[in-house]
Amino acid sequence: MFVNEFIKKNHAIISKYLKEKYSLDIDVKIDKATIPQWDFYSSIAMQLSKKLKRAPIDITMELSKLSFYGTGAVEAVKPGFLNFRVSKELLLKNLNGFSFSTDKKINKRVNIEFISANPTGPMNVVSGRAATFGLALSRLFQYDGWDVDKEYYINNAGNQVNIFANSIYKAYREKVKGEKVEFSEDEYKGEYIYDIAEHFKDKIAELGDEEEIINFLKKKAVTLIIDDNKKMLSGFGLDFDIWFSESSLYEKGYDKDVLLHLKEKDLLYEKDGALFVKNTELGDTQDWVLRKGTGEYTYFFGDIMYHLDKFRRGYDKAINIWGPDHQGSAKRLKILLENAFDIPRDFLEIIILQQVNLLKDGEKLKVSKRLGNFITLEEILEKVGTDVSRFYFLSRGYKQHVDFSLDTIEKENENSAVFYIQYMFARINGVLIKGNFDNKVEKLNKLGENERNMAFKLFIFPLLMSEALRKREPSMVIHTLNELAGDFHHFYHDNKIIGSNDEEHLINFIKIIGNFIKNSLNLLGFNAPERM
RNA sequence: ACGCCCAUGGCUCAGCUGGAUAGAGCAACGGACUUCUAAUCCGUAGGUCGCAGGUUCGAAUCCUGCUGGGCGUGCCA
Numbered sequence: 175m176f177v178n179e180f181i182k183k184n185h186a187i188i189s190k191y192l193k194e195k196y197s198l199d200i201d202v203k204i205d206k207a208t209i210p211q212w213d214f215y216s217s218i219a220m221q222l223s224k225k226l227k228r229a230p231i232d233i234t235m236e237l238s239k240l241s242f243y244g245t246g247a248v249e250a251v252k253p254g255f256l257n258f259r260v261s262k263e264l265l266l267k268n269l270n271g272f273s274f275s276t277d278k279k280i281n282k283r284v285n286i287e288f289i290s291a292n293p294t295g296p297m298n299v300v301s302g303r304a305a306t307f308g309l310a311l312s313r314l315f316q317y318d319g320w321d322v323d324k325e326y327y328i329n330n331a332g333n334q335v336n337i338f339a340n341s342i343y344k345a346y347r348e349k350v351k352g353e354k355v356e357f358s359e360d361e362y363k364g365e366y367i368y369d370i371a372e373h374f375k376d377k378i379a380e381l382g383d384e385e386e387i388i389n390f391l392k393k394k395a396v397t398l399i400i401d402d403n404k405k406m407l408s409g410f411g412l413d414f415d416i417w418f419s420e421s422s423l424y425e426k427g428y429d430k431d432v433l434l435h436l437k438e439k440d441l442l443y444e445k446d447g448a449l450f451v452k453n454t455e456l457g458d459t460q461d462w463v464l465r466k467g468t469g470e471y472t473y474f475f476g477d478i479m480y481h482l483d484k485f486r487r488g489y490d491k492a493i494n495i496w497g498p499d500h501q502g503s504a505k506r507l508k509i510l511l512e513n514a515f516d517i518p519r520d521f522l523e524i525i526i527l528q529q530v531n532l533l534k535d536g537e538k539l540k541v542s543k544r545l546g547n548f549i550t551l552e553e554i555l556e557k558v559g560t561d562v563s564r565f566y567f568l569s570r571g572y573k574q575h576v577d578f579s580l581d582t583i584e585k586e587n588e589n590s591a592v593f594y595i596q597y598m599f600a601r602i603n604g605v606l607i608k609g610n611f612d613n614k615v616e617k618l619n620k621l622g623e624n625e626r627n628m629a630f631k632l633f634i635f636p637l638l639m640s641e642a643l644r645k646r647e648p649s650m651v652i653h654t655l656n657e658l659a660g661d662f663h664h665f666y667h668d669n670k671i672i673g674s675n676d677e678e679h680l681i682n683f684i685k686i687i688g689n690f691i692k693n694s695l696n697l698l699g700f701n702a703p704e705r706m
Numbered sequence: 707a708c709g710c711c712c713a714u715g716g717c718u719c720a721g722c723u724g725g726a727u728a729g730a731g732c733a734a735c736g737g738a739c740u741u742c743u744a745a746u747c748c749g750u751a752g753g754u755c756g757c758a759g760g761u762u763c764g765a766a767u768c769c770u771g772c773u774g775g776g777c778g779u780g781c782c783a
Contacts, residue, residue, distance in 0.1 A: 504710095609742070664748095
């Protein structure tokens, strides 16, 4: 990638000069310029000013006389910036050699787990945000050469599944049998519970015995939900590589392993009938329950087994994308894994994806799966389709709280910026179709002034991608694509392509840009429609 | 009380391992379709970057304190 070469070589040129002339061993930074006239800059002179006891502008002037790599122009300007403009030749070279390949392999495996919830209800808006973010993040890792497994953890071993099954049975008794039943606070009473009861009513009637019915529902209703979720997510453009079920951990005997290990480390004790782990000894603020007085294991215990399993599966890294309501679990889990199981500190990374606030008539809505008053992913997709909803979630940083209502997303459908970007590709295709051009990309041998902004964005694309990956922030890519689309629409407006004196060149140029935007959109999980 | 996150034009957000005039989109106003799709383009207006200090050549960006909002601190999940 030429951009790295550009930075590295010029960095070396300045460093070498400073070392030879002034015996200074200093880290020279070359950054992307913040003003549009220039591409890169270094503020090294201002840092050297004190050391050399000279005005920064003098030093900059001196440095500007060096011969740099790949620059079209170099400027020394007050108070002491050294500005660079990348040469057209280098930009051209980059365009001609541009490939959007994800063939790069760095021989590292990462497991990215997201959405993961109790299999007791349909996919909702919050899952939609997690799905969008998780997919985009895994694509960034892939682009960087990682082997990525996207994983969905099914919490099917806990008490919620019991409650879920019981709720369905109650719904059955109420709806089908006409009995009067009371739902307790922690039971599920959404409409979909009644639908499931309806769905299984024949089988339930056939079984008759309550215990058998509950056992049946625990299995079948959960499977029903999971299949439904799978289908839903697939329609959303997301296919997980691994669906990992919590119950498999117990089947593998991990519970015994973990307990034995902790016991050997003398990290367990019983109190009031419950089993505690001594997290305080490991630097936590309190100890935590692993097994309740009822004999059931806590989620925390499940998480320990689960992440130990991930580690044993040989990943170099595991990333969890969790909601803010789980932030408390993150700390205690990491402390225990690192100190009691010797799992390296940077193995597990927990990203807290901020919450989605549901609004109705401008008021915040208190939602819960138990009350069944959430907005499902299905509803959203019916209203606005995948691209718009995806874009809505992905265009803001993961730390941002997102307000969501069916009204706002409908408004989004009228003027979502995703269309602005997609329209760029559609326009390019329109030209190619209209002019009957093939897909073959020929070598460009020049670069017009209007094309330069776009060429430069492609030039620094590798920087952007590594930055976005480092920050775990796919939204950065979206913002750049948006800017690129702006450049293009401007260019398109100013240039009549077909029939122009420069037709061959312009066609070639838009082919390259078109391929780029299509690949970028696809990378983040968006469609690139040829017509709109 | 403690911990995590957030605060940037009317609205939604960029910009944050310090840099040169704080950028987009929506909404408002004024223009541009006999043209390769106007889902577009051009122009106007709109900001004491929550407040107060500090660090320095330079702070929206880093540090401290405060204010306001969200979440967390369960033998809930």
